[in-house]
Amino acid sequence: MPHLHDDALTLLALGEAPTDEESAHLDLCPRCRADLGSFRRVVTAARQAGAEEPGTAAAADSDNPGLQSPGPDVWARIHRELNLDDALRNDPLASPNAFAADAFDPARPSPAAHAGTPQGNVRPLAAARHRRTGAWLAAAAAAVVVAGAGTWATLRAVDPVPGPEVVASAELSPLPAYSDTGSAVVDRLPDGRRELVVTSTGDDAQGYREVWLLAPDATSMVSLGTMEGTEAHFELPADLDLSRYPVVDVSDEPYDGDPAHSGDSILRGELDL
Incomplete structure (x- = not known):
């Protein structure tokens, strides 16, 4: 399915x-859930970096009343450097609702409308949102994070830890007799x-649950360990x-001392390698 x-x-x-x-897609797609988690970790790290950076608005307190948000010239330079669309010319930090009031206003005709497309054919907000470039999003996120820095150099200084x-x-x-559902994600x-x-x-x-990796015909398998609770992490051997x-299997194992697979599987699915 498309991600x-x-x-x-x-x-x-953000x-x-x-x-x-x-929401429906995220409920069904472990890859997109994992990607969203990675993106959120980057945003969190960037916001923390912005809060800790001396001279930023986030770091300002009553002892430093003179700190100010960056002027519109900062966003103007970002806009010029990234060659962004004229619809994104307004400074996103000009007001708390700048994003919603300008870049994401569903009532405003799209650039296509100005080219002769009837306003009635303007795409809804969700579709218009997806046309924004990754470069603009990254710049906007950085601008929010370092509000108060006032310099392009400070924007470049934010370097979040990769996820x-x-x-x-x-x-x-x-599998038959069970109703649980689940997901498996391989992270590097x-x-x-x-x-x-x-x-x-x-x-x-x-008994207890054990996680396995199986060959497609289930003639050979590798045990990764037991699973407790609703989430488990297993480091994969380098070789x-x-x-x-490619098949991830969660089995129900009796306490009989036999290390072999019980033949009773609760969940199973194949990785999209």
Whole structure:
């Protein structure tokens, strides 16, 4: 299925409410949920950096009343440097509602309307939002984060720690006699290690739950460990070839001392490698 555009994920990470379609997609797509989590970590890190940067509005207090927000010339330089559309010329920090009042005003005709398209054909807000470029979103986010810095150099100084990269994902479906659903996501961490994150809507089992990676024909498998609660993280061995073991399986294991798979699976799904 098509994934959410990076522009949409960036806006959601910045705090915009998702549309009904986006909410439904995020409920079903572990990859987009993981990407959104990564985007939110970047935004959080950038905001923290902005709050800690001496001379920023976020760091201002009653002992430093002279600090001011950057003037419109800062955004003008950003706009010129990135060659943005004229519709985005207004300074996004001019007022708390600058984004909503200018860049995202659904009542205002789109550039296409000025070219002769009837105003009745203007796309709704959700569609117009997705036309914004990633470059503008990044610039706007940086401008918000460093409000009060007043210089382009300070914008470039914000360097958030990179988050994990999603390399594969799977929807986990229940097998007969079970009703849980879940997901599995393989993250590549900044240091190169791979981690499998498994989630489940429930945690019931007759015995204990064990997470496996299976060959497509289930003739060979690798145990990753037990799962407690509704989310578990497993570091994958560096030499493990996921193309040989693309199926994620959560089994119900009895306390019988037998390390082999019980043959009773709760959830299963194949990674989209």
